Amino acid sequence: MQAFFAQRFTIILFSLWVIGSQGASGASDRVHSLSGDGSLELESGQKVSLAGIRLAPEAMRILPALLSGKDIEIEFDPSLERDGTTGLQPAFVYVKTQELTFPFSHDLPPTEKQVMLNEILLSMGAARVDTSVPFKRKAQFVEIEMQAKAKGEGIWSYELFDKAPTSENS
Numbered sequence: 001m002q003a004f005f006a007q008r009f010t011i012i013l014f015s016l017w018v019i020g021s022q023g024a025s026g027a028s029d030r031v032h033s034l035s036g037d038g039s040l041e042l043e044s045g046q047k048v049s050l051a052g053i054r055l056a057p058e059a060m061r062i063l064p065a066l067l068s069g070k071d072i073e074i075e076f077d078p079s080l081e082r083d084g085t086t087g088l089q090p091a092f093v094y095v096k097t098q099e100l101t102f103p104f105s106h107d108l109p110p111t112e113k114q115v116m117l118n119e120i121l122l123s124m125g126a127a128r129v130d131t132s133v134p135f136k137r138k139a140q141f142v143e144i145e146m147q148a149k150a151k152g153e154g155i156w157s158y159e160l161f162d163k164a165p166t167s168e169n170s
Helices: 002-015 057-067 117-124 138-151
Strands: 027-034 040-042 047-050 053-055 071-076 089-099 111-116 127-129
Touching: 027 057, 040 071, 047 117, 053 057, 053 117, 057 089, 057 117, 089 117, 111 117, 117 127, 117 138, 127 138
Parallel strands: 047 089
Antiparallel strands: 027 040, 027 071, 040 047, 053 127, 071 089, 089 111
C-alpha cells in the first residue's frame, strides 16, 4: 500500500508543478502552514479546510509537499458555513499546474492549467466525499469517488474502508 502511494505521490510531484495563481474564480493567497488535520492557515490569517472531503491518513503525507508555502486560489461555497468550534472555513483549493506530455518531447512545452486539490485527493483515493453536509459540488465529487473506488485507488484498495461511515467525525 505504501508503495502505491509513493508511486502515485512521485507522479504527482513530477507532473504537478505548483506555481502562483492569479485571478480566475476565487481569492488568491499563500499557504503559511498545514495542521495535522489537513486544514490550511493562509498568509492572510484565514484558516480553511478542504470542502466536501474527508482526508485519509495517506493524504497527510502528500499535502505538505503539494501546499507548504505555495500560492493557491480558494473558492468558497456559500452553503458551507465556517465551523464555529475551529473557525475553519470550508474551501475548494486550486493550484496551477504544468502538465508534461509523456513520452517527453522537447517540441511540446508544458501545458498550464488550474486543478482543484479536493478533486485530486478524491481521484487518488486519498480522501472520500463528506456526505454529512450538502455542498454545490457534491454530485461531481461522488462521481470522482466512484471512479476511484472502481479502480481500487488508494483507500479504496482496502476492502474494509469502503464500509466505514461517510459522515464527518467532528
